[in-house]
Amino acid sequence: MSADDGRIILQTEALTKHYGGVHALDDANFILRDGEHVAIVGDNGAGKSTFVRQITGVEQPTSGKIFFDGEEVSFKNPIEARDHGIETVFQNLALADDLDVPSNLFLGREETYFNLGPFSILNERSMGQKALSALKTTGVKIPDLKNKIRNMSGGQRQCVAISRAATFASKLIIMDEPTAALGVQETAQVENIIRGLKERGIPLILVSHNLRQVLDLVDRIWVWRRGKIVGAVDRDKTDGNEIVSLITGVKSGVDEEAAFV
Amino acid sequence: MAQVATTGTTASLPDKSRPQWPAEFNVFIGLILIALVFEALGWIFQGHSFLLNFQRLSIMVLQVSIVGIIAVGVTQVIITGGIDLSSGSLVGATAMIAMSLAQVSTYERAVFPALTDLPVIVPVGVGLLCGLAAGFVNGALIAYTKIPPFIATLGMMVTARGFAKWYTKGQPVSFPTDDFAAIGAGMNPVLIFIAVAVLFSLILRFTVYGRRTYAIGSNEQAARVSGINVEHHLMLVYGIAGGLAALAGIVLAARGLTAQAGAGVMYELDAIAMAVIGGTSLSGGRGSIIGTTLGMLIFGVIISGFTFLRLDAYYQEMIKGAIIVIAVVQDVYRQRMRGRI
Ligand SMILES: Nc1ncnc2c1ncn2[C@@H]1O[C@H](COP(=O)(O)OP(=O)(O)OP(=O)(O)O)[C@@H](O)[C@H]1O
Numbered sequence: 001m002s003a004d005d006g007r008i009i010l011q012t013e014a015l016t017k018h019y020g021g022v023h024a025l026d027d028a029n030f031i032l033r034d035g036e037h038v039a040i041v042g043d044n045g046a047g048k049s050t051f052v053r054q055i056t057g058v059e060q061p062t063s064g065k066i067f068f069d070g071e072e073v074s075f076k077n078p079i080e081a082r083d084h085g086i087e088t089v090f091q092n093l094a095l096a097d098d099l100d101v102p103s104n105l106f107l108g109r110e111e112t113y114f115n116l117g118p119f120s121i122l123n124e125r126s127m128g129q130k131a132l133s134a135l136k137t138t139g140v141k142i143p144d145l146k147n148k149i150r151n152m153s154g155g156q157r158q159c160v161a162i163s164r165a166a167t168f169a170s171k172l173i174i175m176d177e178p179t180a181a182l183g184v185q186e187t188a189q190v191e192n193i194i195r196g197l198k199e200r201g202i203p204l205i206l207v208s209h210n211l212r213q214v215l216d217l218v219d220r221i222w223v224w225r226r227g228k229i230v231g232a233v234d235r236d237k238t239d240g241n242e243i244v245s246l247i248t249g250v251k252s253g254v255d256e257e258a259a260f261v
Numbered sequence: 262m263a264q265v266a267t268t269g270t271t272a273s274l275p276d277k278s279r280p281q282w283p284a285e286f287n288v289f290i291g292l293i294l295i296a297l298v299f300e301a302l303g304w305i306f307q308g309h310s311f312l313l314n315f316q317r318l319s320i321m322v323l324q325v326s327i328v329g330i331i332a333v334g335v336t337q338v339i340i341t342g343g344i345d346l347s348s349g350s351l352v353g354a355t356a357m358i359a360m361s362l363a364q365v366s367t368y369e370r371a372v373f374p375a376l377t378d379l380p381v382i383v384p385v386g387v388g389l390l391c392g393l394a395a396g397f398v399n400g401a402l403i404a405y406t407k408i409p410p411f412i413a414t415l416g417m418m419v420t421a422r423g424f425a426k427w428y429t430k431g432q433p434v435s436f437p438t439d440d441f442a443a444i445g446a447g448m449n450p451v452l453i454f455i456a457v458a459v460l461f462s463l464i465l466r467f468t469v470y471g472r473r474t475y476a477i478g479s480n481e482q483a484a485r486v487s488g489i490n491v492e493h494h495l496m497l498v499y500g501i502a503g504g505l506a507a508l509a510g511i512v513l514a515a516r517g518l519t520a521q522a523g524a525g526v527m528y529e530l531d532a533i534a535m536a537v538i539g540g541t542s543l544s545g546g547r548g549s550i551i552g553t554t555l556g557m558l559i560f561g562v563i564i565s566g567f568t569f570l571r572l573d574a575y576y577q578e579m580i581k582g583a584i585i586v587i588a589v590v591q592d593v594y595r596q597r598m599r600g601r602i
């Protein structure tokens with residue numbers, strides 16, 4: 001395996017999440033190395049988003065261990081994960097529709113003039129300027145930053161969410177289906193942001209259904225089926241057919257139906 | 262920027278940045294129109310002006326300013342996507358508590374004979390703290406037990422009213438010190454309302470608290486994953502609403518020189534109505550103190566307009582009800598337009 005030499009940035013051991021009787025995530029052993037870009041693929045309901053929620057502190061796993069950057073962690077909430085340098089673009093965009101772009105970029109980490117607890121005065125100038133340059137570095141063009149998110153197109157919203165993550169991520173960035181609802185141009189733009197992250201050496205976990213995109217962008221592909229990791233293949237040593245057969249559970253040939261598995 | 266406008270994401274949405282005027286502007290127009298209707302009716306039926314009467318206008322503002330103080334807190338609660346039904350009862354309860362600590366020693370049937378002639382800070386401070394505490398309880402119930410705000414504050418509404426009645430076994434509490442009575446004297450209630458409205462208007466607009474209040478109402482999940490402690494924030498918002506209800510209770514008691522267990526009945530609905538008429542969305546995320554102030558003035562114009570025309574108070578209630586329904590329908594309609602995008 002080509003990436004074996006890098007330092008491990010994220011590792012899970014037997015990570016498991018049950019929702020009542022639903023085994024959404026079962027015994028997942030996952031490894032991500034420094035600078036590596038990996039994809040997580042699998043059918044709907046395979047447990048991809050569940051995995052993301054466990055490692056970002058949105059939910060607490062039923063059992064199993066998570067190691068991040070050399071130490072065992074159990075994030076009690078997304079703030080802790082973020083404080084460790086993990087930024088996430090969630091599948092259901094985490095944007096506040098009634099706020100403008102800078103307010104969304106800095107949501108939960110507002111810049112202030114002096115500290116008066118919750119009543120600290122916002123430094124809107126600084127946040128506005130930083131938002132502008134953040135969007136510039138990610139190549140996102142939004143005509144009016146003061147416009148509310150509600151009045152923006154799906155593509156623009158997605159780009160705001162991704163710019164936010166790309167701007168603040170220091171150790172790991174996770175994107176859950178970032179291009180699911182985007183047009184051709186917007187998808188290309190998001191893919192460019194991802195390539196930029198690769199150049200900056202920031203590790204990425206990309207959840208996607210788009211195999212073309214996955215094969216284009218990442219180093220390694222992890223395949224999920226029914227809550228379990230069923231394989232991890234290097235991008236250079238695989239092709240779409242192998243991945244599809246792993247996803248559906250049909251090991252030989254891709255034309256057969258997977259219903260009997 | 263112009264040459265890149267055809268690439269990237271700008272191209273997908275050139276037309277949505279239509280000019281928008283603030284939602285408060287519509288409310289302002291509404292206020293003017295309603296006032297003009299009464300002005301016209303004044304000339305037709307009374308033979309003189311409705312608006313050009315300073316005394317009438319002062320009384321008009323005075324009448325609504327106490328509920329207006331509550332509405333400032335309720336607006337913030339509604340912006341988070343919640344509701345507060347307990348404020349009217351908190352007015353009653355805190356009015357009783359504050360008044361019982363504000364009595365003069367010369368009155369021999371004081372609630373606490375040992376605690377008379379206290380400095381005014383005591384009844385005010387204790388009253389405000391009780392309101393704040395009740396608000397924190399509302400917020401904690403909503404944030405931690407996930408009881409819908411409607412139910413949690415309904416519980417507080419019944420409990421606080423029960424407390425107000427139990428406190429003196431239904432007896433009114435009277436004879437405050439001059440200092441306490443001064444709080445409600447003259448135009449002081451209006452001045453207190455203005456101070457509260459300006460303060461919270463600035464806080465909502467310029468502080469972290471304000472930004473997060475809107476964020477929670479817009480998308481609570483987003484606020485949570487963005488690192489906002491939603492539970493603490495909701496407690497703070499409901500606490501402030503409780504504190505403002507207590508302030509209204511104190512002003513009401515001071516103005517009337519007496520506190521009764523039934524004080525503030527239905528104020529919660531008037532306060533909610535002022536906020537909604539002022540453009541605060543019941544689904545959260547949108548609203549402002551300026552809008553609520555305009556909503557309050559619409560209330561004032563209607564009440565004083567009906568008195569001016571010597572119309573029955575029953576009509577007043579019915580018209581008020583109709584305006585609330587219109588405001589809510591408009592809000593729902595706006596939401597639906599949004600949903601279609
Ligand atoms: N909060 C929950 N309570 C109960 N079941 C849940 C919950 N969240 C997810 N599940 C279940 O867990 C399984 C995995 O869901 P998950 O969202 O992780 O799938 P996914 O791989 O992200 O799918 P998609 O590609 O559609 O996003 C599904 O069967 C889902 O119904």
Ligand SMILES: [Mg+2]
Pocket residue numbers: 048049050091176
């Ligand atoms: Mg998913």
